[in-house]
Amino acid sequence: MSAVLPSPLKVGLSRTGIEVKEFFREREQLIFTFFFPIIFLGIFSAVFSGTDFNGGVTAATYFTPGMIASGIFLTSFQSLAIAIAVERDQDVLKRLRGTPMSPQSYFIGKIGLVLVTSVLQFALLLAIAGLLLGVDIPTEPSKWLRFVWIFVLGTASGSVLGIAFSVVPKSGRGAPAVVTPVVLLLQFISGVYFVYSSLPAWMRTVSEFFPLKWLAQGMRSVFLPDGYEVNEPGGSWQLGTGAIVLSIWLIVGLFLAQRLFRWTRRDAG
Template identity: 50%
Template sequence: MSGTTGGRPGRTPARPSTARLARARAGLEVRQFVRERDAVAFVFAYPIVMLVIFGSIFGDQPLPDGTPFSHYFLAGVVATGIMLTSFQSLAVGIAGEREDGTLKRLRGMAVPALAYVLGKVGMVLATSLVQLVLVLAVARVGYGVPLPADATHWARFAWVFALGTVAGTVLGVAFSAVPRSARSATAVVAPVVIVLQFFSGVFFTLTSLPGWMRAVAEVFPLKWMAQGLRAALLPETAAAGEPRGGWELGTGAAVMAAWCVLGLALCLRSFRWTRRDR
C-alpha cells in the first residue's frame, strides 16, 4: 500500500543534479549574505575606504612612468576586495558553519561537497560584482580614474576578475579546514591575507618591493590578479612600470587557472563537514 498511488507502483523522485543543487545553494548563499548586514557593510566598504585613504594621501602623485598613483592603486583595491570577499570571508565563515552544525545538517541532507563549493563560488561572484561596481563608481567620480578604454580592455578585465574570484573562492573553502575552531579562524586567516597584500603590490608598486618579496608573490594569484587588472585599467605604456616591463597576461592567466584547479582539488580532498576534534 505504501508503495502505490492509485493502483500504480510508486516512483522514487529523481535526485536533483549537482548543477541544480549548486544553483539553489548559490541563491540561498546570496540571501543569507544579504541578511548579515554588518558583514555586507564591511565587505562593500573596505575597498572603498582603502581607496579613499590612499587616494587622499598620494592623490595624483605620479609614478616614474607618469601614471598617477590613484590610477595604479585602483587595480590593487579591486583585487584586495575580491580576496576579502572570497578567501578571507569564506575561510572564516565556513569555519563558523562547521562549528554551529550547519555543515553537519547539509551532510545529513546528502548535499554533495561539489554543489556546496559551487554555491559559494556563485555567491562570491555575485557579491564581488556589486562590490566592483561601487569601487569603480567611487574611483571614477571621486578621483577621475578612467575605466577600460574599449571592448578589448573590458574583456581583459572580465576574465581576470572571473579567474581571480574563482581562485580566491576555492582557496578560501580549502583553507577553512586549517583553523581548529571558529574562534581561532580570524587569527589564522587574517595574517595570510595581510602578508599577501603587502607582497603582491596592492598597497605599493611592485618595483618598490625587494626581489625576494616579488618572487614569493609570483607564486600566488593575488599578484597576478592585481597586475592583470592594471593591464585592463591603465594604458599600454604603463606596462613599462612593471618589474619585467610587460603585463605578462599569459603567465598570470596560467597561474590563476592553476590555482583554480588546485584549489578545487584541495576543497574536495580536505573539505570537512565537522571539526577535527569531533
C-alpha cells in the same frame, strides 16, 4: 519508483540563492565587503595625492586595480575560509550533510555567492573611483574582455582556495586570527598597498608563487594606460604567465577542496 534527485548543479544554484539572501541580512559583513576596499582606496589616494606614478597616472588611478584585486581576494579566499569554519563550528554543515546536498553543490553555492558579491563590490568601487576620485574608466572592448577572464579566474581560484583553507582553523572563533594574517601578508607583497616595482626583489620573487600578485598585475593591465607596462619589473604585463599561475591555483584549490573539505570539526570524529 524512487524519486529522482535534482542534479548537483541545480542544488548548487538553489543554494546560491540562499547564500545571497543570508549574506545581505548580515549588516556587518555587508559593510566590510563593500566599503573596506573603497575606504582604503580613498586613504591611499589622499596620502599619495602628490606622488608622480609616471605617465601622468594619479594615485587613485594606480591603486584602483590593486584594490579591485584585493576586494576579489577578500570576498573569495578570506570570506569563505572564515565563514565555512564558522558554519562548521556551529554545526550548520553537519545539518546540511543530512540533506541531499553534496559537497560539490555546497561549493557551487559558495562560489555563486562570491561571484554575486564580487560583481556588486567592483561596480560600487568603480563608480566611486570614477565619479569622486577622477579615475579614467577604460572604454576599449579588448580591455573589458581581458578584465572578464582575469576576474573569473581570480574569483574561482580564490574561492576554491578559501574552501580548502577553511579546514586549517581549529574553530570558527579562531578563524579570523588564522586567515587574516595570511591575506594581509599577500596584500603587502603583491603590489596592493605599495607600488609593485618599488618592492625588494626577493619579495617580488616570493609573491610570484601566489595568485594575488597576478590578479593585481592583471587588473593594472586593464585600468592603467597603454604602454604603462614598461614600469613593471618584467617590462610587460605577463598576462600569459598570470593566466597559467591562476589556472594552476584553481586546479590545486579544486583538488584540495575535494580532498580536505569536512562537514564536521576534526575533533568531532
